[in-house]
Amino acid sequence: MTGTTAAPTVNSQLDPADLHRIHMYWRAANYLSVGQIYLLDNPLLREPLRAEHIKPRILGHWGTTPGLTFIYAHLSHQIKRRGTEMMWIVGPGHGGPAAVATAWLDGTYTDVYPAVSQDAEGMRRLFRQFSFPGGVPSHVAPETPGSIHEGGELGYALSHAYGAAFDNPGLVVPAVVGDGEAETGPLAASWLSSKFIDPRRDGAVLPILHLNGYKIANPTVLARIPEADLVAMLRGYGYEPHIVAGDDPATMHHSMAATLDTVLDRIDAIWHGARYEGIVSDIRWPMIVLRTPKGWTGPHEVDGVTVEGTWRSHQVPLSGVRDNPEHLRLLAEWMRGYGPEELFDAVGAPTPETTALVPEGQRRISASPHANGGLLLKDLVRPDFRRYAVDVATPANHTAEATRVLGGYLRDVMRANPTNFRIMGPDETASNRLDAVFEATARNWNAHLLPSDTDLAPDGRVMEVLSEHQCQGWLEGYLLTGRHGLFNCYEAFIHIVDAMFNQHAKWLKVTRHLPWRRPIPSLNYLLSSHVWRQDHNGFTHQDPGFIDHVLNKKSELIRVYLPPDANTLLSTMDHCLASRDYVNVVVAGKQPGLTYLPMDQAIAHCTRGLGIWDWASTDAGTEPDVVLACAGDIPTMETLAAADLLRRHLPHLRVRVVNVVDLMRLQPATEHPHGLSDRDFDTIFTTDKPIIFAFHGYPWLIHRLTYRRHGHPYLHVRGFKEEGTTTTPFDMVMLNDLDRFHLVMDVIDRVPGLGEQAAHLRQHMADERLRCRAYTREHGADAPDIRDWVWPG
């Protein structure tokens, strides 16, 4: 099946001893995989197989498994010979039995879980626990040693692999891509990651496209296009594909071994060329296309229907084993066919021959410390963020571009951590005004360069590609292998990775409770170009709902911050970059925005997470008549402007202004570790006074966080209610009734007994809204007094 345009497959012969040990190992791994799917007991088949040895619910995926064990055996063989450092990525992660079986054979599994010993009892436990209540998941999972890549949602194998390879110059990351997965968008785009890797300072990814031909119920597209087209596509993406195809084990072992020899030699040659001869660009990385039958070595035919080599072997080829004697017989025959009596010794341990190809210690793929990144984690060197503070002599009197200020800090983080910190962003780092980082490093780029290009280089540490999926996938791979990073993104489009975030949060949720998994750096999002300032773009770019989405995940690992100005952003981000095992979401504006707090106060405010701003309040430390709360830069400005209006027009009204940076403070302490006690909440927000809350996002989120608070019946929230278009900043807040005038009207509507003066003010506010709208419609800009409003000093 080798395509004429693909690289020639080397067919030199394996040494017979090597062939034997590879095949032994593969048979053992397959045996252990089948055992996990089916057996409760009688693991070594030392007695006749009976129905009661079979699990009552047979759950798992056989189809992809023998291909994975085949790859693992061959990779181990190469490591043993060459000493190469490898960590693998199992794209078809539902082949969980393969990863568990090989880790057990290598001894890693028993290192991590001593009760699952390398003997008959350990094997019994290994089998029983798989897909069993109280046991381990059916997929490659956080519980699986050697994995950073969960087998749930598909599409991220290559981007995780590239993320792992960045800044690991000695590491080869074979990444198995399933042919189902290859149909997904994120995977299709990730082939181009080859244009973002530096052969001098990065390791190598070795994609192994595993074409076994079928998904759950359909053929796969890439298995059914002409091979010349497949090869052309992969060459187009910058690879040199090598094809290993067939179903005869011996032939396939020879072919795979020779091909791995070739591609690993090629990787060595690329590294050598880059590191000693300066050949950095125009590199065609090798890859493998592996065609094997789905369910290879499993039952060929069941109940008169072909199973091996078809979608019918996707899950369990024999589904009726407990009740159908013929199925039971076929299972016994299938398992005995691997020769367990030859593979395992008297106590049930793998024989020395079976594990002869297993590399030593951390060279075992399952034992790679990269796959338990916290082991390798070095603290991020953080410059003193106070050095980047903007002067704030009087609050709300001057402006700064918060993200631009942050850029200076990030530049120096970049300088201080030249090998373990990267920034990801979909072509928006400069747009988000973090461009100071380009003083420290370039954008990563290993495609063609023109003399006119600026800030582009193969060793750049800002990773920009117009794919949020790639940014997220690369960053996940980088964090999971123990390094640090930040994803900056337009707020609306971070929803593109909602599902990826889900998977990462689920991973963290599980690993936090596995003692052998060491903590890794947090996943940090900086969302800028946010809903309120999409002047160039409009409604499609206006969506603050990512916060809502992340809050569905376990509260122990979710943090959401809305710093209102430059100094609070600096303090917040420094805190996030130092944290572990969280997902931090920071929302901050890039446009010139008012500054409120000098750095010392900003730190204190961020440490508290929320607080009363006395300078803006008129309750003079007594019980207020109304609380104006706010979270987010634009809502904070509108709230302060409303407080200013109230101070001037209703001077006797006692107004308390509360600003919220850490959204999780609003939740009850029972719901979130950051949650305020009820007593503190009541002290700040009162229990019976109107609270007008101006919020950056969808208003109901604040209700969701506070519905158990005593003051909740008096809470009224303004936020984005899905009204938007291309218009001016103030028109945007007016469209959503979040503007200062409306906030004043809300106060008047809710504070009882304000009298006639307030009624007049209310009318005046309504008139002001009309004036602003008319001005904007006529001039295409916000009225000057709105645009230039500052807090009266």
Added chain:
Amino acid sequence: MTGTTAAPTVNSQLDPADLHRIHMYWRAANYLSVGQIYLLDNPLLREPLRAEHIKPRILGHWGTTPGLTFIYAHLSHQIKRRGTEMMWIVGPGHGGPAAVATAWLDGTYTDVYPAVSQDAEGMRRLFRQFSFPGGVPSHVAPETPGSIHEGGELGYALSHAYGAAFDNPGLVVPAVVGDGEAETGPLAASWLSSKFIDPRRDGAVLPILHLNGYKIANPTVLARIPEADLVAMLRGYGYEPHIVAGDDPATMHHSMAATLDTVLDRIDAIWHGARYEGIVSDIRWPMIVLRTPKGWTGPHEVDGVTVEGTWRSHQVPLSGVRDNPEHLRLLAEWMRGYGPEELFDAVGAPTPETTALVPEGQRRISASPHANGGLLLKDLVRPDFRRYAVDVATPANHTAEATRVLGGYLRDVMRANPTNFRIMGPDETASNRLDAVFEATARNWNAHLLPSDTDLAPDGRVMEVLSEHQCQGWLEGYLLTGRHGLFNCYEAFIHIVDAMFNQHAKWLKVTRHLPWRRPIPSLNYLLSSHVWRQDHNGFTHQDPGFIDHVLNKKSELIRVYLPPDANTLLSTMDHCLASRDYVNVVVAGKQPGLTYLPMDQAIAHCTRGLGIWDWASTDAGTEPDVVLACAGDIPTMETLAAADLLRRHLPHLRVRVVNVVDLMRLQPATEHPHGLSDRDFDTIFTTDKPIIFAFHGYPWLIHRLTYRRHGHPYLHVRGFKEEGTTTTPFDMVMLNDLDRFHLVMDVIDRVPGLGEQAAHLRQHMADERLRCRAYTREHGADAPDIRDWVWPG
């Protein structure tokens, strides 16, 4: 720049008159585009350009615009000559000025918006309204005639185009793909759509990959890989790429015209071959790679820096026009360079020469009725869903697989609508047990077929590819052009299209208020393989949060249904398929589940949206002591089992069971059109009795919907709290405290004065939980009494 391996570019000469009119049209469209970005007044430059003619905020994207106008001019020229029916897709939708300018030149814009007339005053309005408060967005938008594709988020141009082409055998859909967009995952995967189109019954998509080389601040990858690689990649995806490259307008006109001649001839030949000669498969569709400078014909250099042909022309090449006289001069020079005095007549209308290439009536691209799909919409023929009902002699005594029952109905929908209904799903239609549809049609497949394949054919109407992005994109394109469909998906992985859903919901929100846009069929989601029954897969596949996500969008267009059994699912889905302009989310189980209501009662229940189930209640029409509410199939079963336990153990307790199908009924009537009045809500849920609500999804969603209800302080919600793994069904509900025993404990904890008997029962329930957990851990299955529980008849 033509690549050696690409199809040869035809360089035959255009007729000079054709060249002249294409160039005239292009110049006019470019003039009108620049005018939109910059001018408030003086549209025809009949007086010297002054600062006050310039918009105060210059917002828009010039970079991609001249390429789009170039394409539009050439497509129009071909339509005029050939009579081809075309609808275009503008992937680089931020080139909004191009789509508006060409629609105005064609007369379509004035047809739709008469105030924007084809004269000087109309042109002034056209310019002023663009990106202006109260005007039109800066992107191609719902307001733009001729578009079904919003220019916001990127990645969906090709899948929308294919969706539009399905079942439109005479339609050619040129789809402009920006080179930035081409880096996204969804776009990368969508090239393979060519394997899912039938040249007999579908139209054709003509991809035009527009390489202008730059994104916001970076080069684009596909513009910077070797051209041989680019061609190989596109050939690999099954296309025959034709390259049109250069910057000299006359040469480019000749080249583009000749190439369009070639590719449109080729499409005709493919259609002819398929329709008259039976050549359906192994087709290599033509496409165009168009390389033009970014910001083509704009200012070449500004302030000493090159702008044309670089990322600096992405937005506005001249940003200081109002304050910088040199910029103002350059703008005037730029615009006058297009020769407005020659393009427009005395009143400001385009001259006959300028519009000589414009096709007639609906053949104008902007006037295509396909792009306003409601115009072409035919009602779906729906069989009587009652015919598929399952018998329910006694409630909760028999089981059915709800989605399998639905499959019979969908099969007949498919049969009754052979050209305007499709089902999309990522390889999960059979897994979701809708496989009866394969009695009516096959899966669509136009890659290689093997003799062993079943239910695969080029004209199949079930669209399966392992990419939720493609499923969603195809379906959107299909719906927006006036046809009907259903997307069936695993519940957890529908989050993959969160962002796409956002964009579609935003589109609907705007179009619902544009009278000229006709309603289109609703976007229908069937989410199965849901959180509670992921027996094979576990935690990564457990996420019910899509409901939370969709509820952030405008309530007027969002509907969420949780039918508890087969008959309610039939009734619900029939209702959804008949609706217009909504997004309907239906969550239903595929596993055998209890059936509760005979069809007549199911219809009545679904019509009410929620209701008291008297047969399961013990309040006998009086005020209850406690309300057990439920939504979703599994929570409904647990609630009924809890009610059964309470009936047996605390016979004097008055329990009311309420089932909710239509989640929107819970919201206040002021918040959602389906919302119950407070009076009705209070009658059903009481105002002061404990409500124990067992919910399918995340519990706080119910709080969010009900926090304004009088009874809310007494509401206690159980749902998925992000605890999951591969385990048994009952163990899953136990992990999340949603099980029957825990519900009983919740009742006992919340109903005052139940006495000692209740305390004993509470302990008994806790013991039962331990018993079930122990049984499951030992046997790998749920205890038989749990598994086989039915309502005592």
